[in-house]
Amino acid sequence: MTEPLLSVRNLRLDIPTGSGTLHAVRGIDFDLNRGETLCIVGESGSGKSLTSLALMGLLGKSIKRNADRMTFDGIELTTASQGQMRRLRGARMAMIFQEPMTSLNPAYTIGDQLAEALLLHRKVSRQQARDRAIELLEKVGITAAESRLSQYPHQLSGGLRQRVMIAMALMCEPELIIADEPTTALDVTIQAQILRLLHDLGREMNMAVILITHDLGVVARVADKVAVMYAGELVETGPVRDIFNAPSHPYTRGLLRCIPLPGKTDRGAKLGTIPGIVPSLVGEVEGCVFRTRCPHAVAECRGDIPKREDGNHAFRCIFPDGKRHSEKELTV
Amino acid sequence: MLQFILKRLGLAILVAFTVSFISFSLLFLSGDPAAALAGETASGEDVEALRRLYGFDRPMLVQYGDWLFSALQGDFGESYYFRLPVASLIADRLSVTMILGVCGITFALLTAVPLGVVAAIRPNSIIDRIALFISVAGQAMPSFWFGLILIVVFAIQLGWLPPSGTATWRHFILPTIVLGYYAMPAIMRLTRAGMLDVLSSDYIRTARAKGANETRVMFRHALRNAIIPVVSLAAVQMGFMLGGSIVVESIFALHGAGYLAWESIARNDLPTVQALILIFSMFYIVFTFLADVLNAWLDPRMRTS
Ligand SMILES: Nc1ncnc2c1ncn2[C@@H]1O[C@H](COP(=O)(O)OP(=O)(O)O)[C@@H](O)[C@H]1O
Ligand code: SF4
Ligand SMILES: [Mg+2]
Numbered sequence: 001m002t003e004p005l006l007s008v009r010n011l012r013l014d015i016p017t018g019s020g021t022l023h024a025v026r027g028i029d030f031d032l033n034r035g036e037t038l039c040i041v042g043e044s045g046s047g048k049s050l051t052s053l054a055l056m057g058l059l060g061k062s063i064k065r066n067a068d069r070m071t072f073d074g075i076e077l078t079t080a081s082q083g084q085m086r087r088l089r090g091a092r093m094a095m096i097f098q099e100p101m102t103s104l105n106p107a108y109t110i111g112d113q114l115a116e117a118l119l120l121h122r123k124v125s126r127q128q129a130r131d132r133a134i135e136l137l138e139k140v141g142i143t144a145a146e147s148r149l150s151q152y153p154h155q156l157s158g159g160l161r162q163r164v165m166i167a168m169a170l171m172c173e174p175e176l177i178i179a180d181e182p183t184t185a186l187d188v189t190i191q192a193q194i195l196r197l198l199h200d201l202g203r204e205m206n207m208a209v210i211l212i213t214h215d216l217g218v219v220a221r222v223a224d225k226v227a228v229m230y231a232g233e234l235v236e237t238g239p240v241r242d243i244f245n246a247p248s249h250p251y252t253r254g255l256l257r258c259i260p261l262p263g264k265t266d267r268g269a270k271l272g273t274i275p276g277i278v279p280s281l282v283g284e285v286e287g288c289v290f291r292t293r294c295p296h297a298v299a300e301c302r303g304d305i306p307k308r309e310d311g312n313h314a315f316r317c318i319f320p321d322g323k324r325h326s327e328k329e330l331t332v
Numbered sequence: 333m334l335q336f337i338l339k340r341l342g343l344a345i346l347v348a349f350t351v352s353f354i355s356f357s358l359l360f361l362s363g364d365p366a367a368a369l370a371g372e373t374a375s376g377e378d379v380e381a382l383r384r385l386y387g388f389d390r391p392m393l394v395q396y397g398d399w400l401f402s403a404l405q406g407d408f409g410e411s412y413y414f415r416l417p418v419a420s421l422i423a424d425r426l427s428v429t430m431i432l433g434v435c436g437i438t439f440a441l442l443t444a445v446p447l448g449v450v451a452a453i454r455p456n457s458i459i460d461r462i463a464l465f466i467s468v469a470g471q472a473m474p475s476f477w478f479g480l481i482l483i484v485v486f487a488i489q490l491g492w493l494p495p496s497g498t499a500t501w502r503h504f505i506l507p508t509i510v511l512g513y514y515a516m517p518a519i520m521r522l523t524r525a526g527m528l529d530v531l532s533s534d535y536i537r538t539a540r541a542k543g544a545n546e547t548r549v550m551f552r553h554a555l556r557n558a559i560i561p562v563v564s565l566a567a568v569q570m571g572f573m574l575g576g577s578i579v580v581e582s583i584f585a586l587h588g589a590g591y592l593a594w595e596s597i598a599r600n601d602l603p604t605v606q607a608l609i610l611i612f613s614m615f616y617i618v619f620t621f622l623a624d625v626l627n628a629w630l631d632p633r634m635r636t637s
Binding site for chain 2: 058088089091094097102109117165168
């Protein structure tokens with residue numbers, strides 16, 4: 001077995017707040033191999049963005065990061081120096097953000113910002129950086145690429161800006177690319193195009209991709225692995241087939257049940273509407289975090305919850321099958 | 333960009349004409365200029381003679397055209413008080429004011445911008461607190477009082493610098509500090525607020541995600557955007573400073589244009605007042621125009637709108 005490109009064990013993120021410590025991410029584990037696509041799904045506020053920022057070393061100063069292990073190609077990220085992280089960021093691991101409208105610097109041209117990504121890490125001439133920028137703009141499907149170089153962000157639409165962000169992330173051919181809800185802010189018609197593009201480029205360049213998305217249809221098409229996040233925990237992780245064919249955690253099943261089905265789901269029905277409220281993560285958190293909303297919750301769910309592993313498929317529940325077999329309609 | 337500049341230039345010229353007309357009409361708003369010139373004891377004939385001599389009997393627009401035409405060639409008429417050409421009277425005074433203004437704004441920018449940046453990078457740090465103290469003190473303390481303190485300490489007690497006059501560059505040090513300190517608090521707070529705002533923006537996170545180091549993030553990505561509103565503010569302040577600071581010029585006995593304007597108003601010396609108002613307004617218009625151009629150069633979004 002080759003060493004995974006990214007390996008995370010027991011990652012914890014704590015944020016001090018006025019009313020106590022917010023345990024925003026509590027002990028998550030996952031591995032990602034080169035060229036693989038991992039999709040992280042889960043409701044807003046579950047800690048997906050914080051997890052990706054933690055990997056990039058871009059968390060705010062007030063947020064405390066701890067992990068038993070968080071390695072990228074064998075480099076321990078928790079103990080890496082500022083300089084080491086800087087040499088990784090943009091060069092070997094890149095990130096695409098949720099907000100294309102505000103993620104580009106309004107004062108510089110697209111060309112300058114693309115070139116900067118390469119010039120920061122490689123000893124190349126401005127002309128070479130420019131050529132590479134044109135090449136990538138074409139790759140992400142932007143027409144008249146050369147003339148775009150002298151344009152400013154405000155002259156481009158949201159979809160184009162996100163394509164530019166993708167091109168920028170690819171300038172140095174990173175081994176890992178993290179895309180945090182890259183299409184949430186965009187038009188529905190453009191969303192699919194951008195996600196497809198990201199997926200195809202990932203394949204073409206043999207990049208590992210972490211894609212955070214709400215779109216389970218996309219997950220089914222592009223993911224190799226899926227991690228389901230709930231209230232700061234990965235409640236279920238596994239190969240995409242297992243997650244869709246044998247969703248074991250009750251929360252995963254709840255999410256899958258929320259996929260709109262043509263003809264069956266009402267127009268405008270809200271996604272992810274599982275009844276109940278997410279518990280506060282301030283102070284000590286004990287037992288299963290999902291028990292306030294779980295239809296199968298019993299008294300024992302307040303105690304320690306075992307992690308159940310079967311090969312690469314893992315989930316946390318006191319029931320060995322997560323009560324999967326009691327929910328007939330999903331296991332047909 | 334060129335289109336933007338031409339548009340602003342057109343606007344500036346329009347404003348300049350309006351202002352020149354207003355400053356010209358001051359002569360008539362303040363009563364019959366011939367009577368004022370002749371004095372209270374003069375006879376009706378004398379007043380008429382003066383009226384003809386100075387051309388006050390012609391239509392107002394003709395007089396305005398005449399006055400503007402001469403003014404454009406640097407001829408502002410003769411001072412009623414000194415009986416000297418206004419232009420030569422002003423020239424000397426203006427150079428003092430200009431030196432002081434340029435030094436003042438430079439001093440203000442060179443201290444306020446770095447302080448504002450550091451205060452924003454480390455909010456609530458010692459430096460931030462010191463910066464806050466300096467800015468509050470600067471706003472609370474009247475210029476004349478601060479000026480007197482500097483004179484007492486550095487000129488009288490320590491004897492390091494001359495207390496007044498314009499003979500050497502050393503004479504300008506204390507006035508520069510007083511005038512600069514007056515402009516500093518606003519520039520510093522705007523820089524700090526702008527930096528804080530920009531530093532929390534998404535594109536700063538993008539810059540870090542690219543692998544840019546902190547120096548590059550702070551200066552190339554953050555300050556470049558945060559400085560845009562500071563440019564406008566500094567231009568406005570520069571315009572004010574070139575209008576001459578009557579307070580600073582009087583404390584340090586610098587015979588500048590501000591002081592002259594004040595004296596001329598008291599003496600009813602209308603041609604001098606007119607010329608000074610025109611020149612001060614022109615400075616103001618020129619600096620506003622330059623600030624617009626600089627802003628457009630710094631902020632590409634301005635160029636198209
Ligand atoms: N800088 C911060 N300070 C305080 N709380 C934060 C901060 N960033 C995120 N959080 C909190 O951490 C939780 C996880 O946030 P996030 O990772 O953005 O969720 P997601 O991306 O899954 O929607 C949320 O409850 C959010 O309010
Ligand atoms: S541990 Fe209990 S509450 Fe949590 S998912 Fe399993 S059954 Fe539901
Ligand atoms: Mg998020």
